[in-house]
Amino acid sequence: MKMGEFNMNKQGGTSDASTVESEIKTHLLVQHWRKDFPILHTSLYGKPLVYFDNAATTQKPSIVIEAENHYYRHINANVHRGIHTLSQQATEAFEATRNKIRQFINARYEHEIIFVRGTTEAINLVAQSFGRSRFKAGDEIIISAMEHHSNIVPWQILCQQTGAALRIVPVSDDGELDINAYQALLKPKTKLVAITHVSNTLGSINPVKTIIKHAHELHVPVLLDGAQAIAHIPADVQDLDCDFYAFSSHKLYGPTGIGVLYGKAELLDEMPPYQGGGDMISSVSFEGTTYNKLPYKFEAGTPNIAGAVGLGAAVDYLTAIGLDAIVKHEQSLLSYATELIANIPELRIIGNATQKTGIISWVMAGVHPHDIGTFLDRQAIAVRTGHHCTMPLMERFGVPATVRASFALYNTKNEVDKLVSAIYQARELFK
Amino acid sequence: MNDLRDLYQDMIFDHYRQPRNYGRLEHANHKAEGYNPLCGDKVTLTLILKDGVIHDLKFEGAGCAISTASASLMTESLKGKTVEEALSMLEDFKALVTGASVAKDMGKLSVLAGVQAFPQRVKCATLAWHTLQAALNSSTEPVTTE
Numbered sequence: 193m194k195m196g197e198f199n200m201n202k203q204g205g206t207s208d209a210s211t212v213e214s215e216i217k218t219h220l221l222v223q224h225w226r227k228d229f230p231i232l233h234t235s236l237y238g239k240p241l242v243y244f245d246n247a248a249t250t251q252k253p254s255i256v257i258e259a260e261n262h263y264y265r266h267i268n269a270n271v272h273r274g275i276h277t278l279s280q281q282a283t284e285a286f287e288a289t290r291n292k293i294r295q296f297i298n299a300r301y302e303h304e305i306i307f308v309r310g311t312t313e314a315i316n317l318v319a320q321s322f323g324r325s326r327f328k329a330g331d332e333i334i335i336s337a338m339e340h341h342s343n344i345v346p347w348q349i350l351c352q353q354t355g356a357a358l359r360i361v362p363v364s365d366d367g368e369l370d371i372n373a374y375q376a377l378l379k380p381k382t383k384l385v386a387i388t389h390v391s392n393t394l395g396s397i398n399p400v401k402t403i404i405k406h407a408h409e410l411h412v413p414v415l416l417d418g419a420q421a422i423a424h425i426p427a428d429v430q431d432l433d434c435d436f437y438a439f440s441s442h443k444l445y446g447p448t449g450i451g452v453l454y455g456k457a458e459l460l461d462e463m464p465p466y467q468g469g470g471d472m473i474s475s476v477s478f479e480g481t482t483y484n485k486l487p488y489k490f491e492a493g494t495p496n497i498a499g500a501v502g503l504g505a506a507v508d509y510l511t512a513i514g515l516d517a518i519v520k521h522e523q524s525l526l527s528y529a530t531e532l533i534a535n536i537p538e539l540r541i542i543g544n545a546t547q548k549t550g551i552i553s554w555v556m557a558g559v560h561p562h563d564i565g566t567f568l569d570r571q572a573i574a575v576r577t578g579h580h581c582t583m584p585l586m587e588r589f590g591v592p593a594t595v596r597a598s599f600a601l602y603n604t605k606n607e608v609d610k611l612v613s614a615i616y617q618a619r620e621l622f623k
Numbered sequence: 624m625n626d627l628r629d630l631y632q633d634m635i636f637d638h639y640r641q642p643r644n645y646g647r648l649e650h651a652n653h654k655a656e657g658y659n660p661l662c663g664d665k666v667t668l669t670l671i672l673k674d675g676v677i678h679d680l681k682f683e684g685a686g687c688a689i690s691t692a693s694a695s696l697m698t699e700s701l702k703g704k705t706v707e708e709a710l711s712m713l714e715d716f717k718a719l720v721t722g723a724s725v726a727k728d729m730g731k732l733s734v735l736a737g738v739q740a741f742p743q744r745v746k747c748a749t750l751a752w753h754t755l756q757a758a759l760n761s762s763t764e765p766v767t768t769e
Contacts, residue, residue: 560687562662563631566741570627579663592663592685621631622688 289504314438329355394543395551450499550599657754
């Protein structure tokens, strides 16, 4: 089996003093970070929880839990309307997160940050507002074979509505996008490229800058699904030059039910509203309605204010730790775990891209992923089993399902050892 | 680990590794496909039904230990049964794996009672039985456990 080549922080067999010192430093840092997450100190079936389902959702640090709690205890009011003090405080807290997000992804303007329910709603918003208002029969939308269902189905719905067609960039055996095929698919009739920044099943980090550069040569806008990238690798929207970037709060240590659509102001400005209601208007009469300016045009109804406050705390938390330290730790875990897991007999890792985040998917001869999942669960090890909302990708690799372990900043090598040892035990049981 | 052992009893492993009545009946007059979107398990059930009696049945598909063993055990227990008996066994089996009520003694099928402690796996255990229901109704549409 071909192993991934890890460019970042490759772990070798060397034992020079600086490597050891760096290992110890990281170990101490991670132990420190772990204290911030209350749930990591709970047990299941009498064993300490080992949480490896971070690609589904990450656990929340106390600072996020406390921020929501504080908001409801001391601030709770509706935003953007009341003249009273609480309403003003709620508005300030809500809008402060918008600014934090702007800084976190380095957007040019605050009004390019639209609050939505999550990545799924962000993509649906672009499909229905941007796509539906300008796509027609004969137009084409490019996605890839490794997309999550939430970056497939909104486009299928749009295609049914407009007569546009989907074109699919194939994925190699290692789990990398075929960039030559992508270039061949790009044509004057291509109206949008929607690609995931990081694959939720394979962990592959896609060459999105190259993808965007080629698309822009034909003036085709690009949407990036950043759900799996946002907490694990830097996402600088100006550096990437993407036209839309979508992500969910709950995958970056924040609350569920809130997420972000970033869009370039000039595109968002031209787009019609996605939903109608309060907050998205400047004036309403039965003769006609004038829509509010950005970003409120796309934020109909009372938003998830507490969620935004929690998300703001999560961004503060990540910023304080620094993505560099997180990348370094997660890459080190990935390379450690990949080596151990790949050595398990009759086990095949699905996804060996050169550039990966901390996601390992595998199948094992004779043991169905669901049986491994149940076995690991009883050892208090949480992994994901199934198709990971990427059924076309499962088809591509000829497997009905995989087991997936996905890492976050609080996971340790000791936890990886527990996982590997449990997989060996499962193998014994099912032999 | 005790409930794991209750779930994965030796008979389950036996039927997982050597499923009985595996394959397709060439002259089947009833057929249905079952699918569990949660885990990707698929099962195709073919049966020969004459005068309200299940003369023969076979299953085919890829699945986890629980769904494969359950399908295998089901095919063994249904040969020679009438449609009414089969449907009544389906209800008893659902009660057995969900722990919904005090289940009757179901012979070999009782080996799947351990599923009670694993609510996430009930769909694995019942996939073949849901497919049976569809096959008896002569449904040609694939059934899902969702």
